[in-house]
Amino acid sequence: MAKIPKDFYSDVDHKPFTHCKVCDCRLDDAQMPYVVEKAYKRTEQGEDLTLFEMAICIMCAQEQVAKMSTESRAFLQRSLMGEELMKRRAALTENDWENNWKTECLLTNKTPKINDEYHIVGQFLGDELLEDQSPYLIGANIIEHIQENLSVETKEEWDNFGRQFYGPEDPQLKALLEDHQFVFV
């Protein structure tokens, strides 16, 4: 099994995440699959700054998906985030993913430009890729498209989720999260 790319390490200690941000269960003992999502912004200096990062166990992720409204779930299913994503991800996994996964958006094939935000998403078990599934990158166009099409209830639900797991102690992060769309579903 392939190891987690370093891009998915926590910015806090430059190591793989050890606990679920929501329920605090352990992730480092390889008992529970989990998702890591990180949002970056590409700066004029050519650096990629982390806007947020999170690790969530599969149970909490499923719970979050179950809270989405029926229409939002239907939208994601018929949009590129449904079957198309799985197909493209499978193709990437078979096609030298190690060198290709973060060069362009999995769904639009566009490379993030300066000032663009993009997200990376991966599923892992312990310090390895889950079922050898390639991680992937989602670009700004798709993130905006999702944001524009989710129902009001689902958006509120995601905002609450952002507030809950970062807690009230970091107002800057909290403000950022409130306008962020997670794509890990």
Ligand SMILES: [Zn+2]
């Ligand atoms: Zn959890």
